[in-house]
Amino acid sequence: MFEASSLNRKNLRNERLVKASLGLMTGLLILPVVLILSTLLYKGGPVISFEFLFASPTNGMTTGGIFPALLGTILLVLVALIASVPLGVAAAIYLSEYAPDNWFTRAINLAIINLAGVPSIVHALFGVGAFVIFFKFGTSILAASLTLAIMTLPVVIVATRESLQAVPQAFREACWNMGATRWQTIRRVVLPNAVTGILTGVILEVSRTSGETAPIMFTGAAFFLPLLPQGVLDQTMALSLHLFVVSTQVPDMPEELPYGVALVLISIVLIMNSLSIALRMYLRGRKKW
Amino acid sequence: MTKEKVPARQDFDQLNRDWFIDKAVQVLVFLGGISAIVFIIGIFVFISREGLGFIFGDFSFTEFFGSPNWRPTSESNPTYGILALVAGTASVTGLAMLVAIPFSLGAAIYIAEFASGKKREFLKVTVELLAAIPSVVWGFIGLAIMNPIIIQTFNVPVGLNVLNAGVILGLMAAPIMTSIAEDALKAVPDRYREAAEAMGATRWQVIYKVVLPAAKNGLLGAVLLGVGRGFGETMAVLMATGHSINIPTSVFDSVRALTATIAAELGETAVGSPHYEALFTIGIFLFVITFIINLSADLIVRGVRKG
Amino acid sequence: MVAVVEPTAVNKLEVDRLTIRYGDHVALEDVSFEVRENEVFGIIGPANSGKTSFLKTINRMDMFDSNMSFEGAIRFNGVDVSRVRNVYGLRRRIGVVFPLPVGLPLSIYDNVALAPRLAGQKNRAELDILVERCLRRAALWDEVKDRLHSLGSMLSGGQQQRLTIARALSQEPELLMLDEFSIAVDPVTTMRIEDVLRELKKEITIILVTNLVQQARRLADRTAFFLEGRCLDVAPTEELFTGTVSDPRTRDYVEGRFG
Numbered sequence A: 001m002f003e004a005s006s007l008n009r010k011n012l013r014n015e016r017l018v019k020a021s022l023g024l025m026t027g028l029l030i031l032p033v034v035l036i037l038s039t040l041l042y043k044g045g046p047v048i049s050f051e052f053l054f055a056s057p058t059n060g061m062t063t064g065g066i067f068p069a070l071l072g073t074i075l076l077v078l079v080a081l082i083a084s085v086p087l088g089v090a091a092a093i094y095l096s097e098y099a100p101d102n103w104f105t106r107a108i109n110l111a112i113i114n115l116a117g118v119p120s121i122v123h124a125l126f127g128v129g130a131f132v133i134f135f136k137f138g139t140s141i142l143a144a145s146l147t148l149a150i151m152t153l154p155v156v157i158v159a160t161r162e163s164l165q166a167v168p169q170a171f172r173e174a175c176w177n178m179g180a181t182r183w184q185t186i187r188r189v190v191l192p193n194a195v196t197g198i199l200t201g202v203i204l205e206v207s208r209t210s211g212e213t214a215p216i217m218f219t220g221a222a223f224f225l226p227l228l229p230q231g232v233l234d235q236t237m238a239l240s241l242h243l244f245v246v247s248t249q250v251p252d253m254p255e256e257l258p259y260g261v262a263l264v265l266i267s268i269v270l271i272m273n274s275l276s277i278a279l280r281m282y283l284r285g286r287k288k289w
Numbered sequence B: 001m002t003k004e005k006v007p008a009r010q011d012f013d014q015l016n017r018d019w020f021i022d023k024a025v026q027v028l029v030f031l032g033g034i035s036a037i038v039f040i041i042g043i044f045v046f047i048s049r050e051g052l053g054f055i056f057g058d059f060s061f062t063e064f065f066g067s068p069n070w071r072p073t074s075e076s077n078p079t080y081g082i083l084a085l086v087a088g089t090a091s092v093t094g095l096a097m098l099v100a101i102p103f104s105l106g107a108a109i110y111i112a113e114f115a116s117g118k119k120r121e122f123l124k125v126t127v128e129l130l131a132a133i134p135s136v137v138w139g140f141i142g143l144a145i146m147n148p149i150i151i152q153t154f155n156v157p158v159g160l161n162v163l164n165a166g167v168i169l170g171l172m173a174a175p176i177m178t179s180i181a182e183d184a185l186k187a188v189p190d191r192y193r194e195a196a197e198a199m200g201a202t203r204w205q206v207i208y209k210v211v212l213p214a215a216k217n218g219l220l221g222a223v224l225l226g227v228g229r230g231f232g233e234t235m236a237v238l239m240a241t242g243h244s245i246n247i248p249t250s251v252f253d254s255v256r257a258l259t260a261t262i263a264a265e266l267g268e269t270a271v272g273s274p275h276y277e278a279l280f281t282i283g284i285f286l287f288v289i290t291f292i293i294n295l296s297a298d299l300i301v302r303g304v305r306k307g
Numbered sequence C: 001m002v003a004v005v006e007p008t009a010v011n012k013l014e015v016d017r018l019t020i021r022y023g024d025h026v027a028l029e030d031v032s033f034e035v036r037e038n039e040v041f042g043i044i045g046p047a048n049s050g051k052t053s054f055l056k057t058i059n060r061m062d063m064f065d066s067n068m069s070f071e072g073a074i075r076f077n078g079v080d081v082s083r084v085r086n087v088y089g090l091r092r093r094i095g096v097v098f099p100l101p102v103g104l105p106l107s108i109y110d111n112v113a114l115a116p117r118l119a120g121q122k123n124r125a126e127l128d129i130l131v132e133r134c135l136r137r138a139a140l141w142d143e144v145k146d147r148l149h150s151l152g153s154m155l156s157g158g159q160q161q162r163l164t165i166a167r168a169l170s171q172e173p174e175l176l177m178l179d180e181f182s183i184a185v186d187p188v189t190t191m192r193i194e195d196v197l198r199e200l201k202k203e204i205t206i207i208l209v210t211n212l213v214q215q216a217r218r219l220a221d222r223t224a225f226f227l228e229g230r231c232l233d234v235a236p237t238e239e240l241f242t243g244t245v246s247d248p249r250t251r252d253y254v255e256g257r258f259g
Helices: A006-047 A050-054 A069-098 A103-117 A120-134 A139-166 A169-177 A182-193 A195-211 A240-248 A257-286 B016-055 B063-066 B083-114 B118-133 B135-156 B163-187 B190-198 B204-213 B216-232 B236-242 B258-268 B274-304 C053-058 C087-093 C109-118 C124-137 C156-168 C185-199 C214-218 C237-242 C248-254
Strands: C012-020 C025-036 C040-044 C066-078 C096-099 C175-179 C206-208 C222-227 C230-236
Touching: A006 B118, A006 B135, A006 B204, A006 B258, A050 A069, A069 A103, A069 A139, A069 A169, A069 A195, A069 A240, A069 A257, A069 B016, A069 C040, A069 C087, A103 A139, A103 B016, A103 B063, A103 B216, A103 B274, A120 A139, A120 B016, A120 B216, A120 B258, A139 A195, A139 B016, A139 C109, A169 A182, A169 B204, A182 A195, A182 B016, A195 A240, A195 A257, A195 B063, A195 B135, A240 A257, A240 B135, A257 B118, A257 B204, B016 B274, B016 C087, B016 C109, B016 C237, B063 B083, B063 C222, B083 B118, B083 B163, B083 B204, B083 B258, B118 B163, B135 B163, B163 B236, B190 B204, B204 C175, B216 B258, B216 C096, B258 C096, B258 C185, C012 C053, C012 C206, C025 C053, C025 C066, C025 C175, C025 C206, C025 C222, C040 C109, C040 C214, C053 C175, C053 C206, C087 C096, C096 C156, C109 C124, C109 C206, C124 C156, C156 C175, C156 C185, C175 C185, C175 C237, C185 C214, C214 C230, C214 C237, C222 C248, C230 C237, C230 C248
Parallel strands: C040 C206, C040 C222, C096 C175, C175 C206
Antiparallel strands: C012 C025, C012 C066, C222 C230
């Protein structure tokens, strides 16, 4: 009695076709990247070893390890975090807990979006103009980290703000009614419940900062340094820049070495991002209200 | 509380430590809040500061925007025309969008409307991880992997060209565009879909006739953001476009993008020289363009969330 | 509406020609009366009469709503609440219970210990005593005494409402304001809390906003009737029910002819 009419059957067939082609498109988007990553793994894997990670480059960087670059990236990331996390959390607290709904707040939000959207090379120019030249830090870890900090500030702000806004307003009102100040309410009820979100933002920032090349190229990172940096006013090598150098600037580079560098860099980034995703999922399961 | 009357106190109105701390925190977080505005303005101020010398010196509007001859290092007659560089950026971005838009849209529709549960989670996580791959790694991929493939497949002498960078940029921009497009599609209220389904429409018809039109603002925003990303990309295009400064006539031509030019040449200029200042002027140009793109994207997308 | 202020009684709260607005909309117009110390002052009336807005103005929670403004004066212990410098101090002396049950995402113990800790109390033994006393008075102690460290936000609705009451009591307030507290609570517990309120009024002053007319009759010494933003009557409770009233609508409401 309810047999599908020919029109229905045609519609169903169309639908299956559409679903399949869209699925195919999604696959095609992902597939090349999977292939590329496997190639990286295949060609770069053999290069990775304990020595590779902890030794310095030798023979004009055609042999040896990447330790100075690895260390440099860690230093840059650390200093950038120190600069950006307190500022970013403060900004997010302002936006979530204090900011009225007016044009000024919209301007702040627009500034955050633009800060994230400015080309990385323009950040580099800013870093040169402001930190290297104007503030006279010279090309240094400090100048490069500050440039990176400003560039990744939006990541911390957005992640923190979202986790703060997830706390129900009823909690705040209950505290205010008892005579708690805004800060007391934030400190005792809101912020503790946003910590995991802040952590997510921090991890994401680490991931972004480790991979950036342009902002540090002219502000503090160098192609090759014979010595490790001694302080924040020294220059440093960096993993991301090192990949650029070994794949474009060094003659007679053995084919596998750049693959190894790329593999290390992409592993760091992907591990960090996976951590933040895992943290988000853990959060979702552990409800407190 | 004992069983005695709680005394009426007039002394509750004291400015105590908590009151002062609260006010201090208010000031501190406000400073944090305006920091974003301060930094954006600061970026514009500092790059203008370095580029101003050029703008008021050797800069000629017609030459800068109209001439394809970017020869700042020529000793006899340095020229600062960025037309070829703009063409380089535009061609690479254009090809990238050609590649990315249909696939991002398709993937976004699939993830938002057809996939469910674990498959959907898996796809979203994958897309998010793809978006995280750094620019320099993509550049390396263009150099080491795409380059030989292009040379072999198309039988051309050089594999660092518009095609290489365009595909790479497309693969870079696609995950972000997919995420934003998927958000836009998810933002369309379910009752629109239910109403259409109640009238007997198939899933695809619902999407095509109801969801896509409703989400068009958000989708447009996603495209704009992808374009913005393409314009602003530095390392990947630096490494994958080759080094020819010319207006491309085919996808196999090598070109140079605006961003890559700055990255390639800044290290070799003397601070304060016209070349140096001209590079900063390109930076100002890039800043303004991406500012406009981001502003438009935000206005369009926010239009969706308000309505 | 003539304000009756008896010169011999101490007034906890004096309301003087109060008008409350949300933008252009008038929520409460030209209200004047006093609330005396150690009385239970009831406020009855249908929804949207301005009762909740009134409570919000007393402890200056209107400051969090940019749309809200008021004219006229409210004096708490003789101090004009709109001229107070440390509004947090004001709020500490006034406890509020709103109909929405809220368990803060802290342990039950910390929920009730929050107010005294904010006031500077650090002594663990004294906090223990206070927490127990407030939870007992809120008719919650027996149910939670063995799990004081579990999350207050995970309790049932009725338990969270009692927890809210316990928190209000933990402030050791001079004035306790309850806004339709029995909505989220079962009838037996409502009775227990009403008993507590009857005892409490010897120590503090209570404003009881209720939609249960009989509850006002049971508990309130004097009662005000709010209708559509105006205060139509303020009188000793029994008079509203059996004596003479200023406005016939008061008697209509009290006898259930509308509401």
